[in-house]
Amino acid sequence: MTPILVVDDEEMIRIAFETFLKDEGYVSLSTGDADSAMVLIKEHRPEIVFLDYRLPGRDGLDLLKEIRSAEPDAAVIFMTAFGAMDVAIKAMQLGAYEYLGKPLDLKKVHAIIKRILQGKKNLELTEKNVTPGNPAALGQIIGNSxxxxxxxxxxxxxxxxxxxxxxxxxxxxxxxxxxxxxxxxxxxxxxxxxxxxxxxxxxxxxxxxxxxxxxxxxxxxxxxxxxxxxxxxxxxxxxxxxxxxxxxxxxxxxxxxxxxxxxxxxxxxxxxxxxxxxxxxxxxxxxxxxxxxxxxxxxxxxxxxxxxLPPLRERREDIGLLVDHFIQKGSVDLGRTIRGVTREAMERLIGYDWPGNVRELENQIKRAMVISRENVLPEYAFELNSDYPQGRDDSAIQRLDMAVRNQFEMLLKSKESDQAIFGNVIGSVEKILIKEALDRTNHNQANAAQLLGLHRSTLRKKCKDHDI
Structure with missing residues (x-):
């Protein structure tokens, strides 16, 4: 059974916590001062500590530093009835897992406990299968695709x-x-x-x-x-x-x-x-x-x-390697030890289209490392916007009739290319582009215009000019 410690000088808070934790099947430990809190921590090594800011003799920030030093794997949830920004900032800087204001919402407390314990379980599973990274790989281009x-x-x-x-x-x-x-x-x-x-x-x-x-x-x-x-x-x-x-x-x-x-x-x-x-x-x-x-x-x-260089959505098999790489890099930059991401998070990362490509992935990993207090990054720590403009599909351009492209490239190399001939080739290429875009979008002019990077009115005019 999971031991959870509550450190709060208000007896009613401790009683409420004890009742709630026992009903949820946890081992409840509680005290109202810092010294006895450290005794309980050394004896029982609780996985989770709910810590109040106002304590007799010492404030919770001092005790937080001592807990982090004595039991770095314990997740400390800092609590206070005083909503001061500097206290919240300091608590997070000192390594608090979460910051809660009073009066407490027991549904939120329950969700935090579940999240912490799931994170620890994910960490255990990840460590069994983790392959140590190669520090010399940092800074290199990553990809096995x-x-x-x-x-x-x-x-x-x-x-x-x-x-x-x-x-x-x-x-x-x-x-x-x-x-x-x-x-x-x-x-x-x-x-x-x-x-x-x-x-x-x-x-x-x-x-x-x-x-x-x-x-x-x-x-x-x-x-x-x-x-x-x-x-x-x-x-x-x-x-x-x-x-x-x-x-x-x-x-x-x-x-x-x-x-x-x-x-x-x-x-x-x-x-x-x-x-x-x-x-x-x-x-x-x-x-x-x-x-x-x-x-x-x-x-x-x-x-x-x-x-x-292909877009990331066209080499999804490299996303796992890149995630590991950026976690190693972020661990050095941020001074944190992160073991990986949860299976759900990885599935979402692989399924996302990445309009910002590798740069966006790196930023998302670093953001998740800042937001999350877990050692295995969960799905909620990533902010992937499905409404963000997706990467442009260049397949219409890539699938141009090769004969026309070769003819055009020959004209590029020719110093004597006739302007009229050059103009005709341009017209041919443009017509092929438009027809390809319309075919790929089921003749939806708005989508075809977006594919080609044109305004809809411009596309309509060009369709008329080319008798499409």
């Missing part, structure tokens, strides 16, 4: 081939981690890795950030400032969200790729560009070229090698 094995193979190849790389995938899949892995395993690993977010600043600031500027180049340019390309030197420059780069700046980047030189803003001295370029985007750059938002010549230059 076939899709991720292909990514690992590509990383291996690209560490020995010094070429421009384009990494594609939805937000949160880990594109920068792949870029860093390529850099850190290449001959350039002892040189800088410099990341630039192309979607995080206006065009003029991005240009200054990338290429630097001379003194007096513009108002406020009081001194010469080297840019990221210059700082990267013979290392790697990572251009994240390159699909957001403005058209005019794309021209300047193209020159760097073609001629391996650039100038600072306001300068006319060519500077050698020695850095390897790795770009990334969550957009379909093929489609961006089709609609005229991305230069086809730049697309051809950076699309030499494409590493595609």
């Amino acid at each position: 076939p899709a991720m094995q292909e990514v690992f193979k590509m990383i291996g190849l690209l560490t020995t081939q010094d070429v421009t790389v384009l990494i594609t995938g939805e937000s949160g899949v880990g594109k920068e981690m792949v870029a860093r892995a390529i850099h850190e395993n290449s001959p350039r690993k002892h040189k800088p890795f410099v990341a630039v977010n192309c979607g995080a600043m206006p065009e003029n600031l991005l240009e200054a950030e990338m290429f630097g500027y001379e003194k007096g180049a513009f108002t406020g340019a009081e001194n010469r400032k080297p840019g990221k390309f210059e700082f990267a030197g013979g290392g790697t420059i990572f251009l994240d969200e390159i699909g957001e780069m403005q058209f005019s700046l794309q021209v300047k980047l193209l020159r760097v790729l073609q001629e391996k030189v650039f100038e600072r803003i306001g300068g006319n001295t060519p500077i050698q560009a020695d850095a390897r370029i790795i770009a990334a985007t969550n957009k379909d750059l093929f489609k961006e070229v089709v609609v005229g938002r991305f230069r086809k010549d730049l697309f051809y230059r950076i699309h030499l090698i494409n590493v595609h």
Whole structure:
């Protein structure tokens, strides 16, 4: 039978608890002061302690510290009739499992006891089957799925081939981690890795950030400032969200790729560009070229090698590995010992679509570790919003007629491609995209428009133009 200790200086509270606990089948222990509480704890080692804040001689916070030191596995529920925020915060900082205000709700008390005991049972089951994690794995890209094995193979190849790389995938899949892995395993690993977010600043600031500027180049340019390309030197420059780069700046980047030189803003001295370029985007750059938002010549230059990272919902078999990895990482960051998650929680994590991908999963694990006081994270500690916008289905784009795509890519490579022919190909591709989207959505125009990233009115017009 489970021993439960109640430490409260009010006799009526202790009597009420004793009656309730015995009726529920638990061993009831109670006392009204701190010293006798520690005696009972050392003799009976209770699994659960209900501790009042106001005690004769000492306050409950002092006793809480002593209990946590003497019996760290005991779950301590802190109680007080004084709803002071600082007391609640301090109690949780000192390791209280839960904080309850008085008057107590016995239904809530019952639920907490059940939750604690179920958590301890889950911990015992998990420890029987747990495989100790490898601390050296922290910081590495995690995945045993076939899709991720292909990514690992590509990383291996690209560490020995010094070429421009384009990494594609939805937000949160880990594109920068792949870029860093390529850099850190290449001959350039002892040189800088410099990341630039192309979607995080206006065009003029991005240009200054990338290429630097001379003194007096513009108002406020009081001194010469080297840019990221210059700082990267013979290392790697990572251009994240390159699909957001403005058209005019794309021209300047193209020159760097073609001629391996650039100038600072306001300068006319060519500077050698020695850095390897790795770009990334969550957009379909093929489609961006089709609609005229991305230069086809730049697309051809950076699309030499494409590493595609699948969304988490397409590699659900990796979720368990990632959960273990983030629990290990979070245990180090938060100073907690977490053994895993409950079976119910894991089923829910695997069944969720993860619109924010690996980044969202890591945040959810860390949140659960902060919210939950159990050593095995329960389902309630995760806040998974089924109404959150789900990841975009790119299958319509991926399943384009290959003949049209090949024809289009040949035109990209051709310097003499006729604009009229190019326009016809664009029209063909667009028609295929629309028909595919309509087929996949049972001709629901609203859903098809969402799939294609268009407004419904735009889709209607295009359907009319293409006689669909």
